[in-house]
Amino acid sequence: MARQGKTIRLEAPFSEEKARELKSGDRVLLRGTVYTLRDAGHKRLVELLKRGEEPPFPIKDAVLYYVGPSPAKAGRPLGSAGPTTSYRMDPYTPYLIQRGLRGMIGKGRRGVDVIDSMKQHGAVYFAAIGGAGALISETIRAAEIVAWEDLGTEALRRLTVVDMPVTVVVDTEGRNLYEEGPAAWLSEHHD
Amino acid sequence: MSVREFDVSVLRDTVEEMCGRLACQLPGDIRRAVEQTLEREDGLTAREVLEDLLLNYDIAAKDHIPICQDTGMIVAFLDVGLDVHFTGDPYEAIHEGVRRGYSKHLLRMSVVKDPLRRVNTGDNTPAMVTTRLIPGDRVAVTLLAKGFGSENMSRLAMLVPADGEEGVRRFVIDTVAHAGPNACPPFVVGIGIGGTFDQVALAAKRALARPLTESNPDAYYAEMERSLFEEINRLGVGPQGFGGRGTALGVAIEVLPTHIAGLPVAVNINCHVARHYREVL
Ligand code: SF4
Numbered sequence: 443m444a445r446q447g448k449t450i451r452l453e454a455p456f457s458e459e460k461a462r463e464l465k466s467g468d469r470v471l472l473r474g475t476v477y478t479l480r481d482a483g484h485k486r487l488v489e490l491l492k493r494g495e496e497p498p499f500p501i502k503d504a505v506l507y508y509v510g511p512s513p514a515k516a517g518r519p520l521g522s523a524g525p526t527t528s529y530r531m532d533p534y535t536p537y538l539i540q541r542g543l544r545g546m547i548g549k550g551r552r553g554v555d556v557i558d559s560m561k562q563h564g565a566v567y568f569a570a571i572g573g574a575g576a577l578i579s580e581t582i583r584a585a586e587i588v589a590w591e592d593l594g595t596e597a598l599r600r601l602t603v604v605d606m607p608v609t610v611v612v613d614t615e616g617r618n619l620y621e622e623g624p625a626a627w628l629s630e631h632h633d
Numbered sequence: 634m635s636v637r638e639f640d641v642s643v644l645r646d647t648v649e650e651m652c653g654r655l656a657c658q659l660p661g662d663i664r665r666a667v668e669q670t671l672e673r674e675d676g677l678t679a680r681e682v683l684e685d686l687l688l689n690y691d692i693a694a695k696d697h698i699p700i701c702q703d704t705g706m707i708v709a710f711l712d713v714g715l716d717v718h719f720t721g722d723p724y725e726a727i728h729e730g731v732r733r734g735y736s737k738h739l740l741r742m743s744v745v746k747d748p749l750r751r752v753n754t755g756d757n758t759p760a761m762v763t764t765r766l767i768p769g770d771r772v773a774v775t776l777l778a779k780g781f782g783s784e785n786m787s788r789l790a791m792l793v794p795a796d797g798e799e800g801v802r803r804f805v806i807d808t809v810a811h812a813g814p815n816a817c818p819p820f821v822v823g824i825g826i827g828g829t830f831d832q833v834a835l836a837a838k839r840a841l842a843r844p845l846t847e848s849n850p851d852a853y854y855a856e857m858e859r860s861l862f863e864e865i866n867r868l869g870v871g872p873q874g875f876g877g878r879g880t881a882l883g884v885a886i887e888v889l890p891t892h893i894a895g896l897p898v899a900v901n902i903n904c905h906v907a908r909h910y911r912e913v914l
Protein backbone atom coordinates (compact mmCIF):
# COMPACT_ATOMS: atom_id res chain seq x y z
CA MET A 443 0.00 0.00 0.00
CA ALA A 444 1.09 3.58 -0.60
CA ARG A 445 1.71 4.29 3.05
CA GLN A 446 4.58 2.72 4.92
CA GLY A 447 4.57 5.34 7.66
CA LYS A 448 3.19 5.08 11.16
CA THR A 449 1.52 7.58 13.49
CA ILE A 450 3.85 9.23 15.97
CA ARG A 451 3.26 11.66 18.81
CA LEU A 452 5.90 14.36 18.94
CA GLU A 453 6.56 17.29 21.24
CA ALA A 454 8.00 20.51 19.71
CA PRO A 455 10.69 21.83 20.01
CA PHE A 456 12.65 18.61 19.49
CA SER A 457 16.27 17.50 19.21
CA GLU A 458 18.32 16.42 16.19
CA GLU A 459 18.25 12.90 17.58
CA LYS A 460 14.42 12.89 17.53
CA ALA A 461 14.41 14.42 14.07
CA ARG A 462 16.57 11.60 12.73
CA GLU A 463 14.01 9.03 13.96
CA LEU A 464 11.27 10.50 11.77
CA LYS A 465 10.74 8.91 8.37
CA SER A 466 9.18 10.23 5.19
CA GLY A 467 5.50 9.19 5.17
CA ASP A 468 5.08 9.12 8.95
CA ARG A 469 1.93 10.76 10.20
CA VAL A 470 2.74 12.92 13.22
CA LEU A 471 0.51 14.43 15.89
CA LEU A 472 2.44 17.45 17.03
CA ARG A 473 2.06 19.13 20.38
CA GLY A 474 3.93 21.95 22.08
CA THR A 475 5.27 25.19 20.65
CA VAL A 476 5.57 26.16 17.01
CA TYR A 477 6.25 29.61 15.56
CA THR A 478 4.43 31.08 12.57
CA LEU A 479 6.43 32.82 9.90
CA ARG A 480 5.95 33.40 6.19
CA ASP A 481 7.33 35.59 3.40
CA ALA A 482 7.85 39.02 4.97
CA GLY A 483 8.79 37.60 8.38
CA HIS A 484 11.49 35.39 6.89
CA LYS A 485 13.06 38.40 5.24
CA ARG A 486 13.09 40.29 8.54
CA LEU A 487 14.41 37.38 10.57
CA VAL A 488 17.31 36.68 8.24
CA GLU A 489 18.21 40.37 7.93
CA LEU A 490 18.24 40.70 11.71
CA LEU A 491 20.43 37.62 12.16
CA LYS A 492 22.85 38.88 9.52
CA ARG A 493 23.18 42.13 11.44
CA GLY A 494 24.23 40.03 14.42
CA GLU A 495 21.14 40.80 16.52
CA GLU A 496 19.32 38.39 18.84
CA PRO A 497 16.34 36.66 17.20
CA PRO A 498 12.92 37.21 18.82
CA PHE A 499 12.57 33.46 19.54
CA PRO A 500 15.04 30.61 20.17
CA ILE A 501 15.82 29.16 16.74
CA LYS A 502 17.65 26.09 17.97
CA ASP A 503 15.36 23.04 17.71
CA ALA A 504 12.39 25.25 16.83
CA VAL A 505 9.60 24.32 14.45
CA LEU A 506 8.30 26.96 12.02
CA TYR A 507 4.80 26.88 10.61
CA TYR A 508 4.32 28.68 7.28
CA VAL A 509 0.89 30.18 7.77
CA GLY A 510 -0.96 33.45 7.42
CA PRO A 511 -4.10 32.83 9.48
CA SER A 512 -7.46 34.48 8.97
CA PRO A 513 -8.66 36.73 11.83
CA ALA A 514 -9.84 35.06 15.06
CA LYS A 515 -13.45 34.94 16.13
CA ALA A 516 -14.21 36.02 19.67
CA GLY A 517 -13.07 33.32 22.08
CA ARG A 518 -10.72 31.59 19.66
CA PRO A 519 -6.94 32.08 19.40
CA LEU A 520 -6.87 32.14 15.58
CA GLY A 521 -9.14 31.83 12.59
CA SER A 522 -8.54 29.39 9.77
CA ALA A 523 -4.87 28.35 9.80
CA GLY A 524 -3.68 25.95 7.12
CA PRO A 525 -0.23 25.94 5.49
CA THR A 526 0.97 28.23 2.73
CA THR A 527 3.21 27.05 -0.14
CA SER A 528 6.74 26.55 1.17
CA TYR A 529 9.02 27.16 -1.82
CA ARG A 530 8.77 30.92 -1.34
CA MET A 531 10.69 30.50 1.92
CA ASP A 532 13.48 28.45 0.28
CA PRO A 533 15.91 31.37 -0.19
CA TYR A 534 16.00 31.89 3.60
CA THR A 535 15.71 28.35 4.88
CA PRO A 536 19.27 26.93 4.70
CA TYR A 537 20.51 29.94 6.69
CA LEU A 538 17.98 29.17 9.44
CA ILE A 539 18.70 25.44 9.42
CA GLN A 540 22.41 26.18 9.91
CA ARG A 541 21.37 28.06 13.04
CA GLY A 542 19.53 25.08 14.43
CA LEU A 543 16.02 25.26 12.96
CA ARG A 544 14.70 21.71 13.37
CA GLY A 545 11.36 21.52 11.62
CA MET A 546 9.20 23.28 9.08
CA ILE A 547 5.51 22.83 8.39
CA GLY A 548 4.13 23.92 5.03
CA LYS A 549 2.96 22.42 1.78
CA GLY A 550 4.57 21.76 -1.59
CA ARG A 551 8.03 21.00 -2.88
CA ARG A 552 11.33 22.30 -1.44
CA GLY A 553 14.48 23.18 -3.34
CA VAL A 554 17.68 21.12 -3.49
CA ASP A 555 19.58 23.55 -1.24
CA VAL A 556 16.96 23.24 1.47
CA ILE A 557 16.99 19.45 1.35
CA ASP A 558 20.80 19.32 1.37
CA SER A 559 20.96 21.46 4.46
CA MET A 560 18.22 19.38 6.13
CA LYS A 561 20.31 16.25 5.62
CA GLN A 562 23.46 17.90 6.86
CA HIS A 563 21.97 19.43 10.02
CA GLY A 564 19.19 16.97 10.76
CA ALA A 565 16.01 18.92 10.04
CA VAL A 566 12.57 17.70 8.98
CA TYR A 567 9.97 19.06 6.56
CA PHE A 568 6.34 18.34 7.40
CA ALA A 569 3.23 18.99 5.35
CA ALA A 570 -0.02 20.07 6.90
CA ILE A 571 -3.09 19.64 4.72
CA GLY A 572 -3.48 22.58 2.37
CA GLY A 573 -7.05 23.80 2.45
CA ALA A 574 -7.85 22.30 5.87
CA GLY A 575 -7.47 25.51 7.86
CA ALA A 576 -10.64 25.08 9.93
CA LEU A 577 -9.65 21.57 11.03
CA ILE A 578 -6.09 22.63 11.88
CA SER A 579 -7.36 25.68 13.75
CA GLU A 580 -9.08 23.38 16.23
CA THR A 581 -5.69 21.96 17.28
CA ILE A 582 -4.29 25.42 18.06
CA ARG A 583 -4.96 26.15 21.71
CA ALA A 584 -3.16 29.47 22.12
CA ALA A 585 -1.58 32.10 19.91
CA GLU A 586 0.40 35.18 20.83
CA ILE A 587 2.27 37.70 18.75
CA VAL A 588 5.99 37.64 19.49
CA ALA A 589 7.20 40.26 17.00
CA TRP A 590 6.41 42.25 13.87
CA GLU A 591 2.78 42.95 14.63
CA ASP A 592 2.80 45.47 11.77
CA LEU A 593 2.94 42.53 9.36
CA GLY A 594 -0.63 41.60 10.27
CA THR A 595 -1.37 38.04 9.23
CA GLU A 596 2.38 37.61 8.57
CA ALA A 597 3.45 38.53 12.14
CA LEU A 598 5.65 36.16 14.14
CA ARG A 599 3.36 34.21 16.48
CA ARG A 600 3.98 31.58 19.12
CA LEU A 601 1.37 28.83 18.88
CA THR A 602 0.54 26.16 21.39
CA VAL A 603 -0.72 23.13 19.51
CA VAL A 604 -2.26 19.87 20.65
CA ASP A 605 -2.27 16.92 18.27
CA MET A 606 -1.81 19.00 15.16
CA PRO A 607 -1.88 16.50 12.26
CA VAL A 608 1.14 16.71 9.95
CA THR A 609 2.95 14.31 7.64
CA VAL A 610 6.72 13.92 7.26
CA VAL A 611 7.41 14.76 3.64
CA VAL A 612 11.20 15.07 3.61
CA ASP A 613 13.17 13.31 6.33
CA THR A 614 16.77 13.81 7.48
CA GLU A 615 18.01 11.35 4.85
CA GLY A 616 16.37 13.38 2.12
CA ARG A 617 13.67 10.82 1.34
CA ASN A 618 10.73 12.64 -0.17
CA LEU A 619 7.07 11.61 0.00
CA TYR A 620 6.22 13.87 -2.95
CA GLU A 621 8.43 11.60 -5.10
CA GLU A 622 7.99 8.26 -3.41
CA GLY A 623 4.21 8.51 -2.79
CA PRO A 624 3.22 9.05 -6.44
CA ALA A 625 5.89 6.55 -7.61
CA ALA A 626 4.51 3.89 -5.25
CA TRP A 627 0.96 4.54 -6.46
CA LEU A 628 2.04 4.28 -10.10
CA SER A 629 3.84 0.99 -9.53
CA GLU A 630 0.72 -0.43 -7.87
CA HIS A 631 -1.62 0.79 -10.61
CA HIS A 632 0.14 0.17 -13.92
CA ASP A 633 -3.11 -0.32 -15.81
CA MET B 634 -39.00 46.83 -24.02
CA SER B 635 -38.96 48.95 -20.91
CA VAL B 636 -35.88 49.75 -18.94
CA ARG B 637 -35.42 48.21 -15.51
CA GLU B 638 -34.07 50.53 -12.85
CA PHE B 639 -31.59 48.59 -10.80
CA ASP B 640 -30.40 49.95 -7.47
CA VAL B 641 -26.77 48.89 -7.06
CA SER B 642 -27.22 48.43 -3.31
CA VAL B 643 -28.86 45.08 -4.19
CA LEU B 644 -25.68 44.03 -5.96
CA ARG B 645 -23.56 45.27 -3.06
CA ASP B 646 -25.55 43.31 -0.47
CA THR B 647 -25.54 40.18 -2.60
CA VAL B 648 -21.77 40.32 -2.99
CA GLU B 649 -21.35 40.90 0.75
CA GLU B 650 -23.38 37.79 1.56
CA MET B 651 -21.67 35.71 -1.12
CA CYS B 652 -18.19 36.52 0.24
CA GLY B 653 -19.04 34.89 3.57
CA ARG B 654 -20.64 31.91 1.85
CA LEU B 655 -17.68 31.44 -0.51
CA ALA B 656 -15.21 31.38 2.36
CA CYS B 657 -17.08 29.05 4.71
CA GLN B 658 -19.34 26.78 2.63
CA LEU B 659 -17.88 24.63 -0.10
CA PRO B 660 -20.20 24.48 -3.13
CA GLY B 661 -22.16 21.22 -3.41
CA ASP B 662 -20.67 20.19 -6.76
CA ILE B 663 -17.13 20.37 -5.39
CA ARG B 664 -18.00 18.52 -2.20
CA ARG B 665 -19.64 15.72 -4.18
CA ALA B 666 -16.55 15.47 -6.37
CA VAL B 667 -14.36 15.10 -3.27
CA GLU B 668 -16.70 12.37 -1.95
CA GLN B 669 -16.51 10.55 -5.29
CA THR B 670 -12.73 10.87 -5.22
CA LEU B 671 -12.69 9.23 -1.80
CA GLU B 672 -14.85 6.34 -3.11
CA ARG B 673 -12.33 5.63 -5.86
CA GLU B 674 -9.21 5.94 -3.72
CA ASP B 675 -7.62 2.77 -2.31
CA GLY B 676 -4.45 4.04 -0.58
CA LEU B 677 -4.57 4.68 3.16
CA THR B 678 -2.71 8.01 3.09
CA ALA B 679 -4.84 9.39 0.27
CA ARG B 680 -8.04 8.28 1.98
CA GLU B 681 -7.01 9.88 5.27
CA VAL B 682 -6.33 13.18 3.51
CA LEU B 683 -9.70 13.17 1.75
CA GLU B 684 -11.51 12.29 4.97
CA ASP B 685 -9.76 15.22 6.66
CA LEU B 686 -10.81 17.52 3.81
CA LEU B 687 -14.46 16.51 4.22
CA LEU B 688 -14.23 16.95 7.99
CA ASN B 689 -12.68 20.38 7.41
CA TYR B 690 -15.57 21.48 5.17
CA ASP B 691 -18.01 20.40 7.88
CA ILE B 692 -16.20 22.31 10.63
CA ALA B 693 -15.97 25.41 8.45
CA ALA B 694 -19.69 25.38 7.65
CA LYS B 695 -20.76 24.61 11.22
CA ASP B 696 -18.52 27.18 12.91
CA HIS B 697 -18.69 29.67 10.03
CA ILE B 698 -14.93 29.93 9.80
CA PRO B 699 -13.03 29.88 6.49
CA ILE B 700 -12.41 26.50 4.85
CA CYS B 701 -8.97 27.85 4.03
CA GLN B 702 -7.14 30.80 5.57
CA ASP B 703 -6.37 32.05 2.06
CA THR B 704 -9.82 33.43 1.44
CA GLY B 705 -8.63 34.52 -1.96
CA MET B 706 -9.02 37.41 -4.31
CA ILE B 707 -12.52 37.96 -5.65
CA VAL B 708 -12.97 37.36 -9.37
CA ALA B 709 -16.36 38.61 -10.55
CA PHE B 710 -18.16 37.91 -13.81
CA LEU B 711 -20.93 40.42 -14.15
CA ASP B 712 -23.51 39.79 -16.85
CA VAL B 713 -25.74 42.80 -17.40
CA GLY B 714 -29.01 42.74 -19.32
CA LEU B 715 -29.25 45.36 -22.08
CA ASP B 716 -32.50 46.60 -20.54
CA VAL B 717 -30.93 47.35 -17.16
CA HIS B 718 -30.22 50.86 -15.99
CA PHE B 719 -28.07 51.06 -12.88
CA THR B 720 -28.78 53.59 -10.18
CA GLY B 721 -25.25 54.06 -8.93
CA ASP B 722 -21.92 52.55 -9.93
CA PRO B 723 -22.06 48.73 -10.16
CA TYR B 724 -18.27 48.38 -9.93
CA GLU B 725 -18.10 50.37 -6.74
CA ALA B 726 -21.04 48.30 -5.44
CA ILE B 727 -19.07 45.09 -6.00
CA HIS B 728 -15.98 46.49 -4.27
CA GLU B 729 -18.09 47.75 -1.37
CA GLY B 730 -19.73 44.33 -1.07
CA VAL B 731 -16.28 42.72 -0.90
CA ARG B 732 -15.12 45.29 1.65
CA ARG B 733 -18.13 44.64 3.90
CA GLY B 734 -18.17 40.88 3.38
CA TYR B 735 -14.50 40.37 4.16
CA SER B 736 -14.60 42.44 7.30
CA LYS B 737 -17.95 41.13 8.57
CA HIS B 738 -17.06 37.46 8.09
CA LEU B 739 -13.49 37.83 9.46
CA LEU B 740 -11.82 36.81 6.22
CA ARG B 741 -8.18 37.34 5.43
CA MET B 742 -7.24 40.51 3.58
CA SER B 743 -4.92 39.23 0.88
CA VAL B 744 -4.81 41.99 -1.73
CA VAL B 745 -1.97 44.47 -2.27
CA LYS B 746 -2.56 47.76 -4.05
CA ASP B 747 0.48 47.53 -6.29
CA PRO B 748 2.26 44.40 -7.51
CA LEU B 749 5.77 45.68 -6.79
CA ARG B 750 5.35 48.09 -3.88
CA ARG B 751 3.02 45.63 -2.15
CA VAL B 752 1.01 47.60 0.36
CA ASN B 753 -2.08 45.72 1.53
CA THR B 754 -5.34 47.51 0.69
CA GLY B 755 -6.69 46.32 4.04
CA ASP B 756 -10.15 45.41 2.75
CA ASN B 757 -9.46 42.78 0.05
CA THR B 758 -10.51 45.16 -2.72
CA PRO B 759 -10.51 45.56 -5.58
CA ALA B 760 -12.26 42.57 -7.08
CA MET B 761 -11.22 41.60 -10.60
CA VAL B 762 -14.39 42.31 -12.57
CA THR B 763 -15.26 41.26 -16.12
CA THR B 764 -18.51 42.57 -17.57
CA ARG B 765 -20.58 41.16 -20.38
CA LEU B 766 -23.75 42.52 -21.94
CA ILE B 767 -26.57 40.00 -22.37
CA PRO B 768 -30.18 40.20 -23.61
CA GLY B 769 -32.94 40.93 -21.11
CA ASP B 770 -33.30 42.82 -17.86
CA ARG B 771 -31.41 40.60 -15.43
CA VAL B 772 -28.08 41.05 -13.71
CA ALA B 773 -26.12 37.86 -13.05
CA VAL B 774 -23.06 37.83 -10.83
CA THR B 775 -20.66 34.91 -10.57
CA LEU B 776 -17.98 35.15 -7.91
CA LEU B 777 -14.86 33.11 -7.38
CA ALA B 778 -12.72 33.52 -4.27
CA LYS B 779 -9.48 32.53 -5.92
CA GLY B 780 -6.58 31.24 -3.82
CA PHE B 781 -3.10 31.94 -5.04
CA GLY B 782 -1.33 28.70 -4.13
CA SER B 783 -3.14 27.32 -7.16
CA GLU B 784 -3.24 30.56 -9.18
CA ASN B 785 0.57 30.65 -9.06
CA MET B 786 0.76 27.21 -10.69
CA SER B 787 -1.37 28.24 -13.68
CA ARG B 788 0.21 28.69 -17.12
CA LEU B 789 -0.42 30.02 -20.60
CA ALA B 790 1.19 28.98 -23.88
CA MET B 791 0.95 30.26 -27.44
CA LEU B 792 1.10 26.94 -29.27
CA VAL B 793 1.11 26.70 -33.06
CA PRO B 794 -1.72 25.10 -35.07
CA ALA B 795 0.49 22.09 -35.90
CA ASP B 796 0.61 21.24 -32.16
CA GLY B 797 -3.09 20.41 -32.41
CA GLU B 798 -5.10 18.56 -29.78
CA GLU B 799 -2.06 16.50 -28.84
CA GLY B 800 -0.05 19.64 -28.06
CA VAL B 801 -2.86 21.06 -25.95
CA ARG B 802 -3.19 17.82 -24.00
CA ARG B 803 0.54 17.65 -23.35
CA PHE B 804 0.59 21.24 -22.08
CA VAL B 805 -2.35 20.56 -19.75
CA ILE B 806 -0.80 17.39 -18.34
CA ASP B 807 2.60 19.07 -17.87
CA THR B 808 1.02 22.00 -16.08
CA VAL B 809 -0.94 19.79 -13.70
CA ALA B 810 2.08 17.58 -12.97
CA HIS B 811 4.20 20.66 -12.34
CA ALA B 812 1.57 22.12 -9.99
CA GLY B 813 1.66 18.83 -8.07
CA PRO B 814 1.73 19.21 -4.28
CA ASN B 815 2.14 23.00 -4.38
CA ALA B 816 -1.40 23.83 -5.38
CA CYS B 817 -3.39 21.74 -2.87
CA PRO B 818 -4.66 18.84 -4.97
CA PRO B 819 -7.15 17.45 -5.83
CA PHE B 820 -7.64 20.21 -8.40
CA VAL B 821 -10.29 21.63 -10.62
CA VAL B 822 -8.57 22.27 -13.93
CA GLY B 823 -9.91 25.16 -16.01
CA ILE B 824 -8.72 25.23 -19.61
CA GLY B 825 -9.09 27.95 -22.21
CA ILE B 826 -8.31 27.16 -25.83
CA GLY B 827 -8.27 29.70 -28.67
CA GLY B 828 -8.98 33.42 -28.81
CA THR B 829 -6.11 35.83 -28.24
CA PHE B 830 -3.40 36.07 -25.58
CA ASP B 831 -5.69 37.98 -23.19
CA GLN B 832 -8.97 36.18 -23.87
CA VAL B 833 -7.63 32.66 -23.51
CA ALA B 834 -6.76 33.28 -19.87
CA LEU B 835 -10.21 34.65 -19.22
CA ALA B 836 -11.75 31.59 -20.88
CA ALA B 837 -9.79 29.35 -18.51
CA LYS B 838 -11.09 31.37 -15.57
CA ARG B 839 -14.65 31.12 -16.88
CA ALA B 840 -14.18 27.37 -17.09
CA LEU B 841 -13.49 27.37 -13.33
CA ALA B 842 -16.76 29.19 -12.74
CA ARG B 843 -18.78 26.46 -14.44
CA PRO B 844 -20.40 23.90 -12.10
CA LEU B 845 -18.66 20.50 -12.27
CA THR B 846 -22.00 18.88 -13.00
CA GLU B 847 -21.99 20.50 -16.46
CA SER B 848 -19.79 19.52 -19.40
CA ASN B 849 -18.87 21.52 -22.45
CA PRO B 850 -21.99 21.62 -24.70
CA ASP B 851 -19.90 20.55 -27.70
CA ALA B 852 -19.54 16.73 -27.64
CA TYR B 853 -15.97 16.91 -28.97
CA TYR B 854 -14.82 19.05 -26.04
CA ALA B 855 -16.98 17.17 -23.54
CA GLU B 856 -15.10 14.03 -24.55
CA MET B 857 -11.78 15.85 -24.25
CA GLU B 858 -12.74 16.96 -20.72
CA ARG B 859 -13.54 13.37 -19.82
CA SER B 860 -10.37 11.88 -21.26
CA LEU B 861 -8.13 14.57 -19.74
CA PHE B 862 -9.79 13.91 -16.38
CA GLU B 863 -8.89 10.21 -16.71
CA GLU B 864 -5.35 10.97 -17.84
CA ILE B 865 -4.71 13.43 -15.01
CA ASN B 866 -5.96 10.86 -12.54
CA ARG B 867 -3.36 8.40 -13.79
CA LEU B 868 -0.48 10.79 -12.93
CA GLY B 869 -0.30 9.44 -9.37
CA VAL B 870 0.02 12.88 -7.71
CA GLY B 871 -2.98 12.20 -5.47
CA PRO B 872 -4.52 14.23 -2.65
CA GLN B 873 -1.94 16.74 -1.37
CA GLY B 874 0.67 15.13 -3.66
CA PHE B 875 1.19 12.18 -1.30
CA GLY B 876 0.34 9.72 -4.09
CA GLY B 877 -3.04 8.44 -5.20
CA ARG B 878 -5.67 8.52 -7.90
CA GLY B 879 -7.38 11.73 -6.84
CA THR B 880 -5.39 14.43 -8.62
CA ALA B 881 -8.34 16.14 -10.36
CA LEU B 882 -11.91 16.70 -9.21
CA GLY B 883 -12.93 17.88 -12.63
CA VAL B 884 -11.76 19.35 -15.93
CA ALA B 885 -13.61 22.14 -17.71
CA ILE B 886 -12.76 23.47 -21.17
CA GLU B 887 -13.95 26.74 -22.71
CA VAL B 888 -13.08 27.45 -26.32
CA LEU B 889 -12.95 30.55 -28.51
CA PRO B 890 -12.41 31.13 -32.21
CA THR B 891 -8.80 32.00 -32.96
CA HIS B 892 -6.41 33.18 -35.68
CA ILE B 893 -5.20 30.94 -38.54
CA ALA B 894 -1.64 31.24 -37.20
CA GLY B 895 -2.27 30.48 -33.54
CA LEU B 896 -3.37 28.02 -30.88
CA PRO B 897 -3.43 29.79 -27.50
CA VAL B 898 -4.01 27.60 -24.46
CA ALA B 899 -4.34 28.56 -20.81
CA VAL B 900 -4.56 26.27 -17.80
CA ASN B 901 -5.96 27.82 -14.65
CA ILE B 902 -5.51 25.52 -11.67
CA ASN B 903 -7.96 25.64 -8.80
CA CYS B 904 -7.39 23.80 -5.53
CA HIS B 905 -10.05 21.62 -3.92
CA VAL B 906 -11.30 24.77 -2.17
CA ALA B 907 -12.88 25.71 -5.49
CA ARG B 908 -15.14 28.48 -4.31
CA HIS B 909 -17.71 29.64 -6.86
CA TYR B 910 -21.26 30.88 -6.57
CA ARG B 911 -23.66 32.54 -8.98
CA GLU B 912 -26.69 34.71 -8.30
CA VAL B 913 -29.20 36.09 -10.77
CA LEU B 914 -30.79 39.37 -9.69
S1 SF4 C 1 -4.28 26.79 -2.98
FE1 SF4 C 1 -6.39 26.76 -2.25
S2 SF4 C 1 -6.47 25.28 -0.57
FE2 SF4 C 1 -4.34 25.77 -0.99
S3 SF4 C 1 -3.86 27.40 0.48
FE3 SF4 C 1 -4.46 28.40 -1.44
S4 SF4 C 1 -6.68 28.73 -1.29
FE4 SF4 C 1 -6.10 27.29 0.30
